[in-house]
Amino acid sequence: MMPGHNRKMTGAECLADMLAGYGVTHVFMVPAVLRRTFAEMERRTRIARVHCHGEKSAAYMADGYARASGKPGVCMAQVIGALNLAAGLRDGWLAHSPVIAMTGGRDPRTKFRKVYQEIDDVPAFEPVTKMNVTVDDVARFPDMVRQAFRTATTGTPGPVHLQFRGNEGQVDAEEAEMEPLVEAQFARVPPFRPEPDAASVKAALELLQKAQRPIVVAGGGVRASGARAELVALAEALQIPVATSLNGKDSIPGTHPLSVGVVGTYSRESANRAVNRADLVCFIGSETGGMTTHFWAVPAIGTPAIQIDIDPEALGRNYPLQASVLGDAKVALSRMLAQADKASAKKREAWMKEISGLRNDWYAKYKANLESDAVPIHPARMCHELSLNMPDDAIVVVDTGHAGMWMGGMYDLRNVSQDYMRSAGHLGWAFPAGIGAKAACPDRPVVVFTGDAGFWYHIGEIETAVRWNIASVTLVNNNSGGNQSKRGFDRAYGGEQTAQARELWTYRPVNFARVAEEIGALGIRVEKPGDLAPALARALASKRPAIIDVVTDIEALAPTAVT
Ligand SMILES: Cc1ncc(C[n+]2csc(CCOP(=O)(O)OP(=O)(O)O)c2C)c(N)n1
Ligand SMILES: [Mg+2]
Numbered sequence: 001m002m003p004g005h006n007r008k009m010t011g012a013e014c015l016a017d018m019l020a021g022y023g024v025t026h027v028f029m030v031p032a033v034l035r036r037t038f039a040e041m042e043r044r045t046r047i048a049r050v051h052c053h054g055e056k057s058a059a060y061m062a063d064g065y066a067r068a069s070g071k072p073g074v075c076m077a078q079v080i081g082a083l084n085l086a087a088g089l090r091d092g093w094l095a096h097s098p099v100i101a102m103t104g105g106r107d108p109r110t111k112f113r114k115v116y117q118e119i120d121d122v123p124a125f126e127p128v129t130k131m132n133v134t135v136d137d138v139a140r141f142p143d144m145v146r147q148a149f150r151t152a153t154t155g156t157p158g159p160v161h162l163q164f165r166g167n168e169g170q171v172d173a174e175e176a177e178m179e180p181l182v183e184a185q186f187a188r189v190p191p192f193r194p195e196p197d198a199a200s201v202k203a204a205l206e207l208l209q210k211a212q213r214p215i216v217v218a219g220g221g222v223r224a225s226g227a228r229a230e231l232v233a234l235a236e237a238l239q240i241p242v243a244t245s246l247n248g249k250d251s252i253p254g255t256h257p258l259s260v261g262v263v264g265t266y267s268r269e270s271a272n273r274a275v276n277r278a279d280l281v282c283f284i285g286s287e288t289g290g291m292t293t294h295f296w297a298v299p300a301i302g303t304p305a306i307q308i309d310i311d312p313e314a315l316g317r318n319y320p321l322q323a324s325v326l327g328d329a330k331v332a333l334s335r336m337l338a339q340a341d342k343a344s345a346k347k348r349e350a351w352m353k354e355i356s357g358l359r360n361d362w363y364a365k366y367k368a369n370l371e372s373d374a375v376p377i378h379p380a381r382m383c384h385e386l387s388l389n390m391p392d393d394a395i396v397v398v399d400t401g402h403a404g405m406w407m408g409g410m411y412d413l414r415n416v417s418q419d420y421m422r423s424a425g426h427l428g429w430a431f432p433a434g435i436g437a438k439a440a441c442p443d444r445p446v447v448v449f450t451g452d453a454g455f456w457y458h459i460g461e462i463e464t465a466v467r468w469n470i471a472s473v474t475l476v477n478n479n480s481g482g483n484q485s486k487r488g489f490d491r492a493y494g495g496e497q498t499a500q501a502r503e504l505w506t507y508r509p510v511n512f513a514r515v516a517e518e519i520g521a522l523g524i525r526v527e528k529p530g531d532l533a534p535a536l537a538r539a540l541a542s543k544r545p546a547i548i549d550v551v552t553d554i555e556a557l558a559p560t561a562v563t
Contacts, residue, residue, distance in 0.1 A: 005179040011138040011164075011172035012036035013044065014180045018145045019074065020045035021182030026065060026439045028058040029076035030084075033104050034169040050439065050468055053460035055081040057432035059088025059099065060458070064433030066097045067421045068395050069440035070189040070224075072152045073097070078104040079167040082121040086128060089159045093128040094424035095247055096220060097159065098152035098189055101125070104170075105134060105163035118167065125161040134163045139176035149186040156311045157189050157224060189224050194310060196327030201335045203323040204282070204306045208336075209344035211280035211304075213351045214240050217263055219292065220247030221285015221309060221329050228416045230333035231284065232256065237337060239345035240282075241355045243271040245292040246408045248285065250420035254387070254412030260358060264292040265561050266408040270362040272298045272562045274355060281319070283307040285329045288318040294561045308332045366559075370410065376553040377529050379477050383410035385532040386447070386475075391540065394445040395419040395437050399430035399454040402484040403477060405558035407449050427482075428457025431474055435465050435545075438472040445540050448474040453482035455512065465545035466520040473539040473546045479554040481506035486557065506554075516547035526550045 015037045019027070026048045027041075041047045052058040055077040062073030077085040082103040092099040106118055125132045131151040135144050148160045165171040185191045208214050222231055222244075228251055235242050235258045242252045243263035252259045261268030263275050272294065275281060281299050285308065286292055293299070296318055305319040308329055315324040325332050363370075369380035383406050390396065392415060398407040400423035413420055421437065423429035434448035455476045465472060485505040489497040513523030522544045524535045532550065539546035 005181075006177035007179075008175055009178055009180070010036065010040070010175050011141045012040040014141045014178045015145065015172060016040035016044050016047070017180040018142065018182055020047060021180065022149055022187045023071060024074055026050050027074040027076060028052055028061040028065070028436065030055050030058060030081050031078070032168050033076045033078040034102065034164065034172050036172045048439070048468065050464065052432070052464050054458065055084035056088035057458040057461050059085050059101065060091065060429050060432035061436030061439070062099045063088070063092040063095070063097045063429075064397060064421065064436030065440040066092070066099055067095065067433070068419065068437035068446070071187060071440065072100045072149055073436060073440070074100045074102065076102045078169070079106070079121065080117040082163075083124050086121070086124045089125070089128040089161070091424045091426045091429050092159045096157050096224065098157040099159040100148050100152055101129075101159060101161045102169065103161065103163050104166055104168045107166055108136070115167070122163060128159060129161045130158040131160040133161070134165070135171065136165045138171050138174040139178060142178050142180060146181070146183055146186070150183070153186045153189045153191050156221070156314070190328060193328035193331045194326070196325045196332045196335065198335070200323065200325045201332060202339070204308065204325050205336045205339055207280060207306055207323055208238060208240065208282060209341055212347055213278050214280040214282060215260075215275055215278040216240055216242045216282045216284060217245065217275065217286055217292065218242055218248040218251035218284050219245040219286025222248050222251040223419070225285060225310070225329035227285070227330035227333050228252065230330055230337060232416065234333050234337045234340065237340045237342050237345070239348045239352055241274055243275050245286050246404060246422050247424065249408065249422070250413055250418060253415050253418070255414050257356065257359070260355060261362070262408045263298060264294045266291065266405045267294070267561050268362060268409045269365070269559065269562050270358040273358050275299050276563065277354070279304060281305045283319070284333070285309060287314060293318065294563060297563050298561070366410065373529055374553065375528055376479075376551050377526070377532070378556050379406045379552050379558070380410050380556070381529045382449075382475065382477060382532060382550055382552070383407055385529070385536070386449070387412040387414070389533045389536055390414070390418060390447060391445045393417050394447055395421065395441060397430050397434040397437055397446060397448045398422045399450040400425050400427055401451060401454065401482065402558050403430065403449055403451045403454060405484070406477070409559065427454045431455055432458045432461050434472040434474060435461060435470050438470045439468070446472040447536070448472055450474060450476055451482065452476055452478045452480060452507065452512070456507075459515065462516055462519045462521050462545065462547065469544070471543050471545050473536065473548065475548045475550055476512050477552050478512060478549050479552045480509045481554055483554050483557070512547050512549035522546040524548045
């Protein structure tokens with residue numbers, strides 16, 4: 001409490017003022033929750049109250065908003081929708097995205113009496129949040145909201161949950177003496193840039209400079225820290241190639257001669273080969289998890305490693321370390337750059353030749369797919385067209401499954417201003433996340449890549465995008481099925497699946513462009529590869545939500561990881 005500054009106000013007034021104070025421009029929700037707060041938002045703020053067609057997509061929109069802007073994304077649900085919202089936090093949890101979820105909860109006067117729609121939702125938020133609390137007294141609005149922003153943005157960012165008393169959070173109607181104080185520092189990631197210990201920086205730098213064949217594996221921490229320019233500069237100064245995790249794909253442009261691509265399971269062959277030939281691997285802002293390391297085979301455990309991370313618990317979790325640097329990635333890389341001995345790069349000339357060979361081999365091997373004129377369209381050609389035609393300041397949002405494999409492996413960012421965000425595993429994440437990203441960054445082109453199975457999940461959100469004129473562009477790699485499942489079902493049938501087994505993973509052919517048009521979005525159907533680039537240009541120029549339905553080859557399978 002702040003004596004002298006408090007004044008009598010409702011929780012709704014306080015919450016509306018605080019969200020506006022933190023710079024929140026949109027909240028994503030399914031009504032009815034915090035209704036009085038919405039009324040106060042209208043009276044007191046310019047916050048857009050985006051109501052969606054499901055709580056999970058509301059959470060994904062908030063997540064996309066957060067990852068695109070670094071500002072916490074806010075989503076809300078009443079008590080009956082709370083677990084739908086919790087399900088939607090799972091991707092943000094896995095990707096370390098600062099999402100703030102607010103739900104209606106229980107009232108102590110009636111709980112355990114079989115209240116309509118009510119269960120105890122709080123435990124379900126436990127595995128997907130950094131902070132999971134109830135707000136039972138209106139006087140706690142200010143400190144709990146501040147703590148939510150603080151927890152979501154600090155350290156390794158992540159989702160938080162505030163459950164407000166009352167199935168619709170009716171505690172917001174009550175009054176108390178409050179001060180809607182905002183700590184602007186916690187309005188975006190990163191609020192702090194912890195300075196690493198100088199000796200640890202020196203130790204890591206010396207190991208890198210001594211190595212003949214070092215490589216960096218850059219993770220999502222590089223994008224959270226905004227450390228791309230420093231990473232590229234250090235890599236150039238010391239001539240160290242860079243592989244990235246899927247989450248860190250935008251750490252370095254794919255077109256950069258030191259970039260070998262995404263390493264791990266959904267990966268590019270050149271990255272796995274380079275990491276496996278390295279004599280020292282430097283993980284930066286990476287969990288060193290199963291996806292990034294192809295289940296700890298790339299690199300093999302035992303490969304000399306160093307690690308830079310803001311989270312002390314991440315350091316050494318999966319790879320024994322020769323040096324570890326605890327701190328902010330941007331600061332750590334700047335310190336290394338300032339002390340870098342550029343002359344040490346000379347000993348890596350042979351390594352550089354090898355890296356350039358691996359890069360060229362990959363392009364040569366996949367050239368036919370990347371430039372394929374086949375009809376139905378080869379998905380690799382979609383990726384290649386996007387590499388060539390994506391606007392310089394675009395935010396690219398990619399679904400999982402084959403979408404993650406195609407784009408992770410085959411798409412190239414061209415500069416450090418392009419962003420790349422990906423589903424951390426949930427099919428259907430990308431389309432609503434793209435709407436959230438566009439809401440957060442209305443002046444930047446947002447281009448979503450999803451499969452048709454992924455698109456079906458939240459197809460109703462076309463209506464939300466149209467209603468709010470949130471003009472993301474969504475390309476649907478439409479093969480009328482979830483063809484990533486093909487290999488798995490072949491294996492399950494002990495070789496080749498039966499024709500009937502296709503009923504497990506195929507759909508009716510549907511023209512999503514027509515569906516989009518019916519709902520009021522721009523719909524473009526693309527059947528020939530040469531029409532992809534003009535369709536993208538037309539969709540971006542339209543300034544309307546657009547769905548580009550690309551008819552692709554159901555037999556095309558993305559390359560699997562090499563070890
Ligand atoms: C929530 C969730 N359920 C199931 C899966 C498993 N899964 C991964 S890819 C996939 C099918 C993808 O189909 P589509 O989006 O059409 O892409 P395609 O493989 O056809 O390119 C499924 C069911 C998942 N990743 N997430
Ligand atoms: Mg499909």
